[in-house]
Amino acid sequence: MNDGGVILRVRALYKTYELGKENLVRALRGASLEVAWSEMLAIIGPSGSGKSTAMHIMGCLDTPDQGEVWLEGRRVDKLKRRELNHVRSRQIGFIFQGFNLIPTFTAAENVALACEYAGMPRRKAKAAAARALTGVDLGDRLSHHPSELSGGQQQRVAIARALVNEPAIILGDEPTGDLDTINSREIMQMMRDINKSTGTTFVLVTHNPEVAATCDRTVCMRDGVVLADEECRPG
Amino acid sequence: MKTVKNVFRRKLRAFLTIFGITIGIFALVVMGSLAEKITLLVNGGTRFYADKVTVSQGGSAGFSVNPISVDRIPAIQAIPGVRLASAGITLPLDKEQSASFGVPAMISASDLRGRNLESFKLTYSQGRELSPDDQGKAVVGADLVQKLNARVGGFIKVRGRSFQVVGILEKTLTIPDDAVIIPFRDAQNIFFNDLPELVQKNINPDMLATGLTIYPKPGVNPDKLAEEIGKKYPQYDAIGPAKFQQQVTNSTHIFTTIVFGVALISLLVGGLSVINTMTMSVYERTREVGIRKSLGASDGRIIRQFLGESAFIGAVGGITGLALGWLFVLVANKAGEASGTVIFLLTTRLAIGSIAFAIVLGVFSGLYPSWHAARLNPVQALRYE
Ligand SMILES: Nc1ncnc2c1ncn2[C@@H]1O[C@H](COP(=O)(O)OP(=O)(O)OP(=O)(O)O)[C@@H](O)[C@H]1O
Numbered sequence: 191m192n193d194g195g196v197i198l199r200v201r202a203l204y205k206t207y208e209l210g211k212e213n214l215v216r217a218l219r220g221a222s223l224e225v226a227w228s229e230m231l232a233i234i235g236p237s238g239s240g241k242s243t244a245m246h247i248m249g250c251l252d253t254p255d256q257g258e259v260w261l262e263g264r265r266v267d268k269l270k271r272r273e274l275n276h277v278r279s280r281q282i283g284f285i286f287q288g289f290n291l292i293p294t295f296t297a298a299e300n301v302a303l304a305c306e307y308a309g310m311p312r313r314k315a316k317a318a319a320a321r322a323l324t325g326v327d328l329g330d331r332l333s334h335h336p337s338e339l340s341g342g343q344q345q346r347v348a349i350a351r352a353l354v355n356e357p358a359i360i361l362g363d364e365p366t367g368d369l370d371t372i373n374s375r376e377i378m379q380m381m382r383d384i385n386k387s388t389g390t391t392f393v394l395v396t397h398n399p400e401v402a403a404t405c406d407r408t409v410c411m412r413d414g415v416v417l418a419d420e421e422c423r424p425g
Numbered sequence: 426m427k428t429v430k431n432v433f434r435r436k437l438r439a440f441l442t443i444f445g446i447t448i449g450i451f452a453l454v455v456m457g458s459l460a461e462k463i464t465l466l467v468n469g470g471t472r473f474y475a476d477k478v479t480v481s482q483g484g485s486a487g488f489s490v491n492p493i494s495v496d497r498i499p500a501i502q503a504i505p506g507v508r509l510a511s512a513g514i515t516l517p518l519d520k521e522q523s524a525s526f527g528v529p530a531m532i533s534a535s536d537l538r539g540r541n542l543e544s545f546k547l548t549y550s551q552g553r554e555l556s557p558d559d560q561g562k563a564v565v566g567a568d569l570v571q572k573l574n575a576r577v578g579g580f581i582k583v584r585g586r587s588f589q590v591v592g593i594l595e596k597t598l599t600i601p602d603d604a605v606i607i608p609f610r611d612a613q614n615i616f617f618n619d620l621p622e623l624v625q626k627n628i629n630p631d632m633l634a635t636g637l638t639i640y641p642k643p644g645v646n647p648d649k650l651a652e653e654i655g656k657k658y659p660q661y662d663a664i665g666p667a668k669f670q671q672q673v674t675n676s677t678h679i680f681t682t683i684v685f686g687v688a689l690i691s692l693l694v695g696g697l698s699v700i701n702t703m704t705m706s707v708y709e710r711t712r713e714v715g716i717r718k719s720l721g722a723s724d725g726r727i728i729r730q731f732l733g734e735s736a737f738i739g740a741v742g743g744i745t746g747l748a749l750g751w752l753f754v755l756v757a758n759k760a761g762e763a764s765g766t767v768i769f770l771l772t773t774r775l776a777i778g779s780i781a782f783a784i785v786l787g788v789f790s791g792l793y794p795s796w797h798a799a800r801l802n803p804v805q806a807l808r809y810e
């Protein structure tokens with residue numbers, strides 16, 4: 191917990207993908223980053239610079255070849271599978287570009303699933319899901335399936351799902367990437383409000399300057415390293 | 426229920442997989458019912474042959490139709506250890522015996538000299554037993570009632586002769602079910618007519634029997650006695666309980682092997698099709714697994730989810746297979762009753778066993794695909810289209 195006001199600390203991450211024998215893709219080459227409690231941080235950078243790779247490692251979905259990840263003062267990059275599942279279900283919320291809802295589940299079931307994985311009994315999970323969906327103005331869409339919802343609505347379900355276990359940090363990999371300008375603004379405003387009211391930390395990867403501008407701070411990735419915003423401008 | 430929903434997401438595939446198991450379990454139930462019936466027959470036979478020695482000439486297991494002469498009885502009774510020897514006749518009910526499963530219908534007769542020594546007691550659902558001075562009377566076994574259209578007081582035809590039914594046997598689930606018991610003298614006449622003319626000329630019908638039943642004195646080992654009689658009369662087959670047991674276990678082994686074979690084949694066919702279906706299902710839902718893992722689902726949760734589905738497939742296949750098998754057994758036995766050959770017996774242990782087998786099969790076949798799903802890398806699974 192007590193990590194000098196830092197909720198997420200990443201030190202010198204390296205990750206190399208092997209495509210065949212000779213073809214090595216060095217996705218991360220010493221990326222380091224610190225995220226403060228209740229901060230709303232934007233990560234920008236060109237395609238292929240390693241943003242998603244870094245997000246996956248920070249979110250305990252993947253492990254680095256080298257480097258350290260500290261979450262809420264605890265080192266998490268070398269945890270066992272079982273412990274990683276625990277961290278993912280309780281300490282982190284994810285929002286993806288493609289929403290990633292289970293198509294055969296209703297909105298409420300999608301959200302409740304996250305509660306169940308966090309160890310909540312089924313009935314409580316249902317109530318919590320309904321509350322979370324009401325919080326993103328979808329109280330009247332509980333039993334709709336993803337295919338019956340607009341893109342913006344689907345992403346709001348995903349936000350509700352990320353929030354429902356009240357994690358201290360939410361990671362979003364291009365959360366507005368598949369949305370039009372209006373929906374994009376609405377979603378951004380919603381996350382901004384949540385951040386203000388609950389103090390939940392947000393780390394958002396984006397290509398959208400408007401989204402980045404809404405955040406407290408912006409960093410940039412290039413060739414597998416993280417640079418301060420000023421260093422990003424080409425030239 | 427999510428499990429049911431997920432299984433039937435691909436309806437045709439689900440039905441085909443379930444159908445595969447259904448067929449396997451159906452075969453298992455039908456073959457198993459056959460084996461259960463045989464086992465029961467054999468157990469009954471073992472009881473029937475306990476504590477005594479049967480002597481016949483040629484042939485096996487005492488069902489010989491070679492004649493043996495009744496005047497041998499005094500000599501055999503003189504053998505030490507023999508308490509009493511009784512003559513009997515066992516003949517096929519139909520002269521032209523068609524090959525069939527189970528036991529063929531029989532005519533059975535005895536001189537009744539040993540009836541007080543007999544440990545295998547028959548019980549009568551109607552009427553009475555035969556007495557030594559009955560003539561032209563018959564007692565009918567439970568499975569032959571319908572075929573012979575028998576009722577107490579009425580008449581039945583046995584080998585063209587008319588017999589009045591005086592009793593109907595309670596179901597024994599073994600040999601007497603398929604027997605018509607008639608007086609010894611009448612059986613001798615039928616047997617005599619069966620013999621070739623050449624033999625007829627040299628034989629006294631009053632001396633005819635197909636076998637002797639020998640009751641040992643108390644404390645005498647029937648198997649030892651059989652051995653002694655066999656030594657003294659090498660031209661006869663003397664069979665004690667142990668020898669009988671050995672002969673029938675040989676034949677029941679074949680049935681056990683068949684049932685195990687069917688079980689194995691259904692295991693292979695059904696199991697492979699469940700493995701295939703579950704693998705496809707995991708494959709199609711790779712992305713869903715990725716989502717679940719990103720939400721922190723434990724390996725156990727994912728495994729349980731898919732195992733639940735494969736167990737469900739197994740259970741549904743097992744239940745429908747059992748239902749079909751049960752129907753088949755019911756219909757086949759109903760049809761068999763008319764011809765006096767009831768050859769299936771669906772026991773509770775077989776029914777429960779086959780369903781349990783189907784569920785275990787489903788779970789077992791789902792193990793690898795489920796484990797595979799649980800081990801998926803979440804990032805790669807999420808990227809999967
Ligand atoms: N599973 C993988 N196997 C092989 N190479 C990979 C894999 N994942 C990522 N890469 C490579 O690693 C590099 C970084 O990819 P990453 O997805 O992190 O980029 P990104 O910054 O998120 O790009 P974008 O803005 O297009 O989403 C790319 O060159 C990509 O091709």
Ligand SMILES: [Mg+2]
Nearest residue numbers: 241242243363
């Ligand atoms: Mg990316």
